[in-house]
Amino acid sequence: MRIGYSFWGFLGDGVTDTPDGGRSHRRTLIDALIGSGHEIVFLQADRDSDEAATALPYSWEPEGFPEIDALMLEWRWPIQGRNTTPCGTPGHTCDLHRQTDLVDHYTRGGLPTVLWDKDRQLPADDPLRTQPAVVVCEAALHPSPGATSLLFPVADHALDAADPQALAGGDRRWLLTYVGNQYDRDDCFNSYFAPAAGAHADHLVAGKWTETIAWPHIRFIGRVPFARVAELYGQSLTTILLLPHRHLSAGQMTQRLFEAVLAGCLPLCPIEFRSGRSLVPDRLIVSSGAEAATIIGDLAEARHAARADLLAACLEQLELMRVSHQVRTLDEILTSTVVTR
Template sequence: MDHRMRIGYSFWGFLGSGITDTPDGGRSHRRAFINAIQGAGHDVVFLQPNRDLLEAGDRVADRYVFDGGLPGIDVLFTEWRWPIDGRNTTACTADGHTCDLHRQTELLDHYTHALGTPSIVWDKDRMLPLKDPLRRHRGVVVCEAALAPTPGARSLLFPVDDALLAEADPAGLAAQPRTFTLAYVGNQYDRDEAFDRYFAPAAAHVPHQVAGKWPNAGRWPGVHFVGRVPFSAVSRIYAESVATVLLLPDRYAAVGQMTQRIFEAVLAGCVPLAPSTIAHVDQFVPEQLIVDDGEDVLAAVHWLVCNAGTAEHADLIAACLAKLDVFQLSRQVQALQTILGELDAPRPQAARAGR
């Protein structure tokens, strides 16, 4: 595939910092990914509303093209949305309704099913049912942000900008003073068991903080929860913390799907500890950072505190940075280019209608 394509991109989130009350992890990488796709020679038109402007009053997305209709495109690319009761399954006029799912359905019906437009479904949350007909549709490629995706799906990881990796200074990060020993940034969703096993027991003994939406925080009275924080505060929290634990829902851990938290932490010099239950865990962190329980977490953070600022600490951060190579933006864009090339086969002229 060596020619320009027009990609209709559907996402429900933000390109900038957005609003605080949102779980949109895509903010860490979405804009860089889009810019790289355009840098590879493709045109991108966004097919969901400009939430940066409408909800955050931020004009960060002004340079991009948004279209609420059904413009002519060569490929439909959608960050998968799923039914959420009381939110996107209600009538469009209902209080609290979000129209992400309705719009995605409209796009799939028009492009994928009616026109036969080649389509990519990026199932970033692993919420596309195994029996969904899209998985068997000959014109659809399903991608997951996992090292061992569902059979039939392709791997497309959350990307981190190559330049950020190249610019990172392990010695400088190791020398940085840090207020907290342990931190976690992220929401509670399906993480209770992992939190019980790895984070809470260690947090009882060291200065720590947990940022995110944790509706059942009362279950852990000894843990210091600070609630949701602005996206701009995430890097600050990691920068003032010695270590974090990479807590994953079981559906992520089983296939080696790591969230963007790993590179957000490492780029701030916050050392990531990874549960041994994560598939392919050795591809994410050095062996000495793989933990079996809260005692392992506590032993690791004690070592880190005792060796803060030393050459050994810097070497460990350097090793963590090296592990992030698998997430490199250039690698993920090349993976997408390969998929686009496979989809770029002769097809009915109707698929390009409206160009």
């Protein structure tokens, strides 16, 4: 099938000052779709070229409406002062305008559409949910009623090549690290990361955190280039998977899980995360910041073999996020939607 794919972000490393977490998995999914026989054309601006001066071997048609068999949207929502302003306004981005045009032209015209609501921002009563040609997907173990689970994908080859013995080695300069932005994570941060960091001075937080006065003891270093994410995790013993409540309650895990594990960094998961034991070993499920601090201390003293065993268990549970599984889900969705069109 020829799939028109709409996303606002990057396929390569992009630029530092951007909140695009999709860089860790978007190209993985695209390459797997192409590898399974689909043709992909991107329908938003080529930000890799426009902003990062990176030429990539894909096709873009950011204007007009090319012939496609199906539309796939990484769902965009209104962000005041950014994509809700008139075109040409300083700081304006056209992602929402372009998405609206795509939906009006393709989706409302009956074209099969996969709406991937990656941040769970689509209102429960949005009319698109009842359109016969639309399938809503969420990156959650327990998606909203009527939605389908499509998890953030990790590359098959990355899982197949991962060696827990090798991953458990190396110098772990930091006992605890978090890489990611503040957005809606204050509650989780207060409950887990802040107390654990208070017990372990060797910690850091990388990302956009603008309101930090409540945590004077935390080492915030600001945003880092995307290429540095794996490096930081590779220097860290543990991370804590900080998530907004809407993700905790739906069992929606971000890319932070496999970014950490594939760098040998052990992920501690809050007990509030629904069905957390499906993705993280029981030993790494924590019910408080104090418990997280204790586990981090124990892991710092643990033998190499014990950490390797935990990483092996983490890798085994990442099978749920394997990209070939996600492509199979998309193939089933697209096939059934085209057949019933």
